[in-house]
Amino acid sequence: MKTLLKMAWLNIWRNKRRTLILLCAMAAGLIGVLFTMGFMQGWMNQMVDNAIMTYEGHVKILGKGFQRNPVIENSMPAMPDVEGILNRDPRVRAWTERLTAQGLLSTPTDSRVVTIVGADPDREPQVSVIGEALRDGEFVSSKEPLKIAIGRTLSEKIKKGLGKKVVLMSQRLDGEIGSAAFRVGGLFDTGSGSYDESTVYISLADARQMLAEGDRVTEITILLHDIKDSEVVAADLARELKERGVEVVTWKDRLPFIVEMIKLSDRFAIPYYALFYIAMAFGIVNTLLMAIGERTHEIGIMLAMGMHRRTLVLLIMLESLFLAILAALAGAGIGWGLVAWFGHRGIDLSAFSAAMEYYGLGHVLYPVLDPGRAAWAVVAMLAVALVFSFYPAARAARLVPVEAIRRAG
Amino acid sequence: MKLLEVGQLKKDYREGKTWVHALRGVDLQIGEGEFVAIAGPSGSGKTTLLNVISGLDSVTEGQVRFDGDDVTTMTPRQLTHMRLTKIGFVFQVYNLIPVLTAQENVEFTMLLQGVPAAKRKALSLDILSRVGLAGYGHRRPPTMSGGQQQRVAVARAIVTHPRLVLADEPTANLDSETGAKLLDVMKELNETEKITFIFSTHDPMVMDYSRRLIRVRDGRVDSDKTR
Ligand SMILES: Nc1ncnc2c1ncn2[C@@H]1O[C@H](COP(=O)(O)OP(=O)(O)OP(=O)(O)O)[C@@H](O)[C@H]1O
Numbered sequence: 001m002k003t004l005l006k007m008a009w010l011n012i013w014r015n016k017r018r019t020l021i022l023l024c025a026m027a028a029g030l031i032g033v034l035f036t037m038g039f040m041q042g043w044m045n046q047m048v049d050n051a052i053m054t055y056e057g058h059v060k061i062l063g064k065g066f067q068r069n070p071v072i073e074n075s076m077p078a079m080p081d082v083e084g085i086l087n088r089d090p091r092v093r094a095w096t097e098r099l100t101a102q103g104l105l106s107t108p109t110d111s112r113v114v115t116i117v118g119a120d121p122d123r124e125p126q127v128s129v130i131g132e133a134l135r136d137g138e139f140v141s142s143k144e145p146l147k148i149a150i151g152r153t154l155s156e157k158i159k160k161g162l163g164k165k166v167v168l169m170s171q172r173l174d175g176e177i178g179s180a181a182f183r184v185g186g187l188f189d190t191g192s193g194s195y196d197e198s199t200v201y202i203s204l205a206d207a208r209q210m211l212a213e214g215d216r217v218t219e220i221t222i223l224l225h226d227i228k229d230s231e232v233v234a235a236d237l238a239r240e241l242k243e244r245g246v247e248v249v250t251w252k253d254r255l256p257f258i259v260e261m262i263k264l265s266d267r268f269a270i271p272y273y274a275l276f277y278i279a280m281a282f283g284i285v286n287t288l289l290m291a292i293g294e295r296t297h298e299i300g301i302m303l304a305m306g307m308h309r310r311t312l313v314l315l316i317m318l319e320s321l322f323l324a325i326l327a328a329l330a331g332a333g334i335g336w337g338l339v340a341w342f343g344h345r346g347i348d349l350s351a352f353s354a355a356m357e358y359y360g361l362g363h364v365l366y367p368v369l370d371p372g373r374a375a376w377a378v379v380a381m382l383a384v385a386l387v388f389s390f391y392p393a394a395r396a397a398r399l400v401p402v403e404a405i406r407r408a409g
Numbered sequence: 410m411k412l413l414e415v416g417q418l419k420k421d422y423r424e425g426k427t428w429v430h431a432l433r434g435v436d437l438q439i440g441e442g443e444f445v446a447i448a449g450p451s452g453s454g455k456t457t458l459l460n461v462i463s464g465l466d467s468v469t470e471g472q473v474r475f476d477g478d479d480v481t482t483m484t485p486r487q488l489t490h491m492r493l494t495k496i497g498f499v500f501q502v503y504n505l506i507p508v509l510t511a512q513e514n515v516e517f518t519m520l521l522q523g524v525p526a527a528k529r530k531a532l533s534l535d536i537l538s539r540v541g542l543a544g545y546g547h548r549r550p551p552t553m554s555g556g557q558q559q560r561v562a563v564a565r566a567i568v569t570h571p572r573l574v575l576a577d578e579p580t581a582n583l584d585s586e587t588g589a590k591l592l593d594v595m596k597e598l599n600e601t602e603k604i605t606f607i608f609s610t611h612d613p614m615v616m617d618y619s620r621r622l623i624r625v626r627d628g629r630v631d632s633d634k635t636r
C-alpha cells in the first residue's frame with residue numbers, strides 16, 4: 001500500500017504542466033463555489049440581521065391574535081413582572097415594549113398610511129438601530145410629549161422638516177378615532193427607503209394616550225445575544241407565560257418571506273454548484289485518460305507481471321484522490337481567505353443598491369462562510385474525484401497486456 | 410515430464426480481412442534449468458511464442474503445458490496467478506516503473522505476492538549486487554543506462570525464484586558489449602540458481618551464449634540444436 005501511495009503520488013507529477021493546469025482549474029472552481037456560498041450566506045445573514053435590527057428583534061411577546069391580525073384590539077396589558085424574567089435571562093441582550101397601530105399621517109396637503117410605533121424612548125435604541133439611524137434632531141423623548149420621529153425620505157415627500165407639524169390618526173381601543181398633532185423632532189435613515197417612508201415613531205406614553213387607556217402594549221420585542229437561541233428562548237417564555245393569554249413568536253414566524261428566500265437561494269445554488277462538479281469530473285476523466293494513454297506500455301508490463309486489475313484500479317483512483325486533495329487544500333485555503341478578506345472589508349454594492357435595498361440590504365455586503373457547508377463542498381469534491389476516476393481506471397484495467405506492451409514507452 | 414511442453418501450437422491473427430499465421434504448428438519441450446535461445450528473423454513468431462507460453466496471448470490450436478498445467482484452459486485469474494508466482498518477465502525496453510527506484514522495482518513482484526517488507530528488502534539488495542548493481546538501489550530508472558535498466562529487470566524477474574524466466578529480445582536495444590554482459594549475468598543466474606531461461610533474439614552473437622538454440626522461421630521450428 002505504501003508503494004502504491006508513493007506511485008500514485010509520483011505519477012501525478014509525471015506531467016507537471018498538465019497536473020498544475022488541472023489543479024488550478026479545480027482549485028479555481030472550488031474557490032468560486034466557496035465564494036458564492038459566502039456571498040449568499042452573507043446576503044441572507046444580512047437580510048435577516050437588518051430586519052431583526054431595524055424592527056423585528058429575535059423573539060416577540062404579542063397579544064393573542066396580534067400575529068395574525070395586528071390591530072389594537074389584540075393588544076395586551078403591560079406585564080411588569082415579565083421585566084424580571086427578561087432581565088434575569090442571560091441569553092437576552094435587550095428588550096422593549098411597543099404599542100403599534102396602522103394609522104394616517106396627514107399634513108394640510110398630503111396624507112399617508114403609516115405604521116405608528118409607540119416606543120419606549122430609553123429602551124428602543126437598545127433593541128433596534130433606530131437610534132443610530134437618526135440623522136437629525138433626536139429620537140422621541142419621555143420629557144417632551146407629542147414629538148414624532150419620521151424617516152428622512154418621508155420628510156422630503158411630505159415636505160415637513162424638523163419642527164413642523166403633522167397629524168396622526170388611528171382607531172382607538174374603544175373603537176373611536178384617536179388623533180393628535182405632533183411636531184417633527186427627529187429624522188432617521190435606516191437605509192431601507194420603504195421602511196423609512198412607512199414607519200413613524202412616537203413615545204409610548206403618547207401612543208397610549210392617543211390609542212388606548214391605561215398601560216397597554218401590542219408587543220414586547222426581545223433582542224438576544226445569539227440568534228440561534230431564538231427558538232429555545234421563545235419556547236421557555238411561552239411556557240412561563242402560558243396563563244397570560246399571550247403569543248410568543250420568533251423572527252422566523254415574523255419574516256416568512258425571508259425564510260422562504262433562504263430556502264429558495266439554497267435551491268437555486270445547487271445547479272450552479274453541480275455545474276462546477278460536472279466540469280471537474282470531465283477534467284479528471286480527461287486527464288486520467290491522457291495519463292493512462294501515455295503509460296500504456298508500463299501498465300501492460302505491470303499487468304503481465306501479475307498485478308491484479310483491481311490493484312491497478314486502486315492506483316488510478318488514488319491518483320485522482322491526490323489531485324482532488326491538493327486542489328481542495330489550495331481551493332479551500334484561498335477561498336476561505338478570500339471570503340474572510342471580503343468579510344472583513346465588505347463588498348461595495350452601491351451600484352446595485354436599489355435592488356439590494358429591496359432585499360433588505362445595505363450598500364455593503366459582508367460574505368461569511370459556514371464551516372459546515374464549506375466542508376460539504378470539499379467532501380463533495382473528493383467524492384466526485386473518486387467516483388469519476390473509476391471509469392478511466394476501469395479502462396486501464398481492461399487493457400490487454402500484449403497489446404499494451406507492444407506500444408512503445 | 411518436462412517443465413514446458415508445446416505441441417502442434419498454432420496461432421492466427423486476424424488482420425483486416427486476411428489471417429496472419431504467426432505460429433503454424435510448433436513442437437518443443439524445454440526442461441528444468443535449461444538456458445534456451447529462440448532465434449529467427451523479424452516476424453518469425455518469437456514474441457508470439459513467448460506470449461502464448463505465459464498465457465498473455467491465447468492459442469488458436471494446440472497444447473501448452475507448463476509446470477504440469479494446461480495453460481490453454483486456464484481462467485484469466487489463474488493465468489494472472491501463474492504469471493505472478495511462476496514466471497519472470499524481461500521485455501525489450503522500458504521494463505521498469507519509472508517513478509520507483511531500482512530497488513522498489515525489484516521489490517514490486519514480491520510486493521504483489523505479499524512478501525513482508527524486511528524480506529523484500531534483503532532479497533532485493535542481494536539480487537541487485539548479484540547483477541552488479543550494488544549501490545544503485547535508490548536510483549530511478551530514467552537516471553540509469555539501458556544496460557543497467559535491463560539488469561534491474563533481470564533482477565526483478567528472478568528475485569522471486571520463478572520456475573521460468575521469459576525474456577523477449579532483452580538485448581535488442583543494447584550495444585553488443587552491454588548485451589553480452591547482460592547475458593553473462595543471466596547465464597550466471599541460470600547456473601547458480603537453476604532458473605530456466607528462455608530468451609528470444611535475432612542477434613547472432615547473442616545466440617552463441619546458449620547451449621540450446623531453437624531457430625524459428627515463418628511460425629515453425631526450423632532447427633533445434635543443443636551443443
Ligand atoms: N496482434 C497481432 N495482430 C496481427 N498480427 C500480429 C499480431 N501480433 C503479431 N502479429 C504478426 O504475427 C507475426 C509474428 O509476429 P511476432 O511479433 O511474433 O514476430 P517476432 O519474431 O517477435 O518479430 P520481431 O523480431 O520483429 O519482434 C508477424 O507477421 C506479425 O505481424
Ligand SMILES: [Mg+2]
Nearest residue numbers: 455456457577
Ligand atoms: Mg518480437
